[in-house]
Amino acid sequence: MSDLFSLQGRRALITGSSQGIGFALAKGLAEAGAEVVLNGRDEGKLEAAAASLGASTNMLAFDATDHEAVRSAVDGFEAGTGQIDILVNNAGMQHRTELENFPADAFERLLQTNIASVFHVGQAVARHMIGRGAGKIINIASVQTALSRPGIAPYTATKGAVGNLTKGMATDWAKHGLQCNAIAPGYFDTPLNAALVADPEFTTWLEKRTPAGRWGNVEELVGAAIFLASPASSFVNGHTLFVDGGITASL
Numbered sequence: 658m659s660d661l662f663s664l665q666g667r668r669a670l671i672t673g674s675s676q677g678i679g680f681a682l683a684k685g686l687a688e689a690g691a692e693v694v695l696n697g698r699d700e701g702k703l704e705a706a707a708a709s710l711g712a713s714t715n716m717l718a719f720d721a722t723d724h725e726a727v728r729s730a731v732d733g734f735e736a737g738t739g740q741i742d743i744l745v746n747n748a749g750m751q752h753r754t755e756l757e758n759f760p761a762d763a764f765e766r767l768l769q770t771n772i773a774s775v776f777h778v779g780q781a782v783a784r785h786m787i788g789r790g791a792g793k794i795i796n797i798a799s800v801q802t803a804l805s806r807p808g809i810a811p812y813t814a815t816k817g818a819v820g821n822l823t824k825g826m827a828t829d830w831a832k833h834g835l836q837c838n839a840i841a842p843g844y845f846d847t848p849l850n851a852a853l854v855a856d857p858e859f860t861t862w863l864e865k866r867t868p869a870g871r872w873g874n875v876e877e878l879v880g881a882a883i884f885l886a887s888p889a890s891s892f893v894n895g896h897t898l899f900v901d902g903g904i905t906a907s908l
Contacts, residue, residue: 685879843901
């Protein structure tokens with residue numbers, strides 16, 4: 658059974674992994690045996706994150722919203738260092754404003770960071786995976802893939818798109834031996850949610866709204882990531898796995 662969930666001998670690229678969910682997933686995949694490749698735009702943050710993970714950690718600094726930069730970085734890494742067996746598309750951002758006043762530039766940044774990056778990095782990595790006939794792609798969606806709240810309509814749109822792009826990836830690439838799935842986190846205590854975590858009124862609402870009665874801890878996403886990255890999910894494709902304490906299952 659241990660081999661079913663082992664990532665020994667696999668290499669995983671995690672975008673946006675210098676902090677938060679991305680860093681927690683990188684740490685968890687490393688503990689399951691994977692060699693991890695951290696990604697972000699801030700090389701200082703990447704170096705600090707890599708130092709805390711240990712010697713088997715690689716760094717690949719690029720802007721996930723820049724198609725040419727992504728292609729160059731991924732192709733260069735594959736040629737110079739080795740193959741990427743697992744991709745976790747985690748890079749993301751949030752902007753909270755009522756829809757009627759939502760800034761157009763913030764909307765464009767959300768589109769580029771939350772959905773275009775999934776396309777850019779997914780395509781660049783998949784081209785190599787297709788040639789090998791194997792690969793795992795895990796996109797980070799959200800409870801907002803299925804739900805919405807006031808003030809985050811554009812974010813909700815991007816995460817809905819992540820869910821549908823995941824289905825499209827599976828539809829096009831399963832025949833090449835790739836498994837493409839998504840993890841949809843609920844409300845987790847991360848830097849992205851710092852303002853909400855600090856808001857007692859919101860936390861009270863969340864505790865009542867979530868059957869589990871609490872915020873999630875980022876380490877609780879690791880098991881889902883290991884499952885989707887491992888041989889255990891060899892016939893799972895186009896699925897979005899909600900890790901949300903039951904919030905999308907209840908009224």
